[in-house]
Amino acid sequence: MTLEQLKMLKAVIQEGSLQAASNRLFKTQPAISKGLQQLESTLGVTVLDRSGYKLKLTQQGELIYQKALMLLEQSDQLNQMANHFKTGYEAKVVIAVDAMFDLVKLVPIFEHIQQEFPHTQILLTQEFLTGGIDAIVSKKAELAISAAEANFLKTFKLVTQPIYTxxxxxxxxxxxxxxxxxxxxxxxxxxxxxxxxxxxxxxxxxxxxxxxxxxxxxxxxxxxxxxxxxxxxxxxxxxxxxxxxxxxxxxxxxxxxxxxxxxxxxxKSYVMKRKGEILGPVATRLWNEISQLNHGLGEIREE
Structure with a gap:
């Protein structure tokens, strides 16, 4: 059984005939007919009822067809994910957020990221006091949101942006x-x-x-x-x-x-990243959108 055979089955059922499926898949009718026969031979089940003018699914074929659609959808998702990673998008972005920061402010941003980059996993860790800064300095996170004094932040090589008080x-x-x-x-x-x-x-x-x-x-x-x-x-x-x-x-x-x-x-709460480090496209988008939470609190600084 191959994905190509399942695509043939899907096209025949959705288009209603071998000819229409042939036009959709840019394959000859004999090639599609042979592919469907090979599918049935591999499964050991008659999937299509060929007794009438129009091909239709047998009772067992109905169940197999539903599973085939699921497999094809998963295959498409896998290909999309692979293409996503090939273009440079991160598989995962870790953001450490101080528990003192109200997450409600970040929900619209996370919704945008989820819609635009569905194959990048966002891992949000909740930190306390200096935990967010520690996560950035120790390279456990790409971004952090932490409440801190400006003088304290100067001891680390960070790019910081005040975003909220x-x-x-x-x-x-x-x-x-x-x-x-x-x-x-x-x-x-x-x-x-x-x-x-x-x-x-x-x-x-x-x-x-x-x-x-x-x-x-x-x-x-x-x-x-x-x-x-x-x-x-x-x-x-x-x-x-x-x-x-x-x-x-x-x-x-x-x-x-x-x-x-x-x-x-x-x-004052800051969003921060490591100085001199180039972020991936998803982390960069997160940085840009979170930085826009700034309510006139100051310019981006490199400590």
Whole structure:
């Protein structure tokens, strides 16, 4: 059985005759007739009913024909994929995205990429703190979106583009706040658990940011776990505003207003790539479209 024989079967059924199939495939009628006979001989099944004026499928032939259409479609997809790769399109593009960044902003971009480059696999990894920068520096990703200070980025050979300013806000549940009727400063919370997301990168190893000396701590590996613990009243901490704005609006969480700590902090997010590296066409398109999220935050910089 060959794909060519299955194409002959498809053409005969869709066109309704050997002559029409011959014109469609640019093959002689005897060649098509012989190809169909060889197909039936290989399968050991009569696929076509030749008793009438018009060729039609036998009962077994109906089932075989449906499978043949599936195989031909898969073959077409395989050829398209091979052509896609031969023209230089990447098989896979990895983009590391800080969990602090609202993915909703990227959905329209991913939809464009999916439609235009259906055979390139986009692998999105979620990172925390310096994890996105680590993924770029260690060449685990082609692109990254990470929240970082500009001075920190200068220590790496990267091309960076500011794209959005995110807010993180210090919150706690009313249940926890009832234990502190006169809460004024962070030192009063030392015996409560500060919920801390661990860095998925290596650049702040053994460094605790925004944590006071002697503070009790619980560590989690994602913001959703942190939010759940904060909602329960077990602890408190900073969370991306987009993740908790409904909780604040509905009274499930309350912004912590302390005299010695900022309630809300603005953090700039960057899209970044390695300096001097030529990206493939799909990664380049991703870079260009994500860079356009820039809302007047600054020009592309090479650190």
């Amino acid at each position: 995110e807010s993180v806000i210090n919150v706690a549940a009313p249940k926890m706040l009832k234990r502190h009727q006169n809460l004024m400063e962070s030192s009063q919370l030392k015996e409560e658990y500060q919920i801390i997301v661990q860095d998925s990168g290596s650049f702040t190893k053994d460094v605790e940011l925004d944590v006071q000396l002697g503070q009790r701590k619980w560590y989690v590996n994602d913001y959703h776990s942190k939010r759940t613990l904060c909602l329960s009243g077990i602890g408190w901490g900073r969370l991306p505003y987009f993740m908790v704005k409904d909780d604040i609006r509905n009274g499930r969480l309350t912004p912590l207003r302390l005299s010695d700590s900022q309630t809300e902090i603005k953090i």
